[in-house]
Amino acid sequence: MPELPEVQTVINILNKSPAIDKKIIGTRVFIKKILKNTSVNKFDIFLKKEKIISFNRYGKYIIIKLTNNKNLFVHLRMEGKLFCTKDIDKTNVKHLCIQIMLENGFNLFYYDTRMFGTFHIFVGNSNDFYSIKSMGPDAMLSKKFNVDYLKNIFKHTKKNIKTIILDQTKISGIGNIYADEILFACKINPFSKANALDIKNIKNFISVTTSIFKKAILYKGTTIFSYMSSANHTGNYQKYLNVYGRNNEPCNICRKKIVYRKINGRGTYFCEKCQKLL
DNA sequence: CAGCGTGTTGAGGA
């Protein structure tokens, strides 16, 4: 599921769910390795008796704000899914990793096919969590996501633009799908050196990123794989993808075939005609 | 059977 718009969709749903303002009465951990900085027992003690105040987001992290200044950081990585329901999704029991039981009979269920996801517990202001501190400005939430900041970041690197915008320590929230979509909309070849972007390119990059993310959130994100469980809410933004996953299909602008190349180990789709090498 | 993957980290080499 998860890049910025998909994570935003998850928290939008959870913020309207019966989990809000409910006390946690217990936990069950089926896959221990998801818990990164705590044990099964300490996790249970940490959460029990606390109320869920709200679900927040920074980059691709879900931040569950609890009473007594506690936070639970959830990262979905490739295929994590977080739902608030009364009952277990019986078609997906095999991938159930964590259950957080609430006083009203609902639960937060965390499912993860590949079990790459992570849970961290943290007491204090969520901005002080070490992982958040090392992250660049959030592409939707941070005032720091601006021309001056990006100009500085892009100027001081020899890397290509796609690698930089995927680097969460530089910018938080952009993943492999939206990186390709953003660069297509900017008409910039993903192999272009980041330091070749001028002010006009950077201004355009910011407005394109903002509008693509707004639209993707409106359509509840992109759902790519057909095997997602029935309990999953599916997004619709995949209808609007111009390049991602469209290898050898005609470009929506010029009809030339979309090409597929590897950049920094990630599959990359782009139009060689529309996207200029800077 | 082999290759691939919405993400991130860490090891090892240049």
Next chain:
DNA sequence: TTCCTCAACACGCT
């Protein structure tokens, strides 16, 4: 030291 590449994580789909 710094930068870059690649494997690894675990599993299911094509």
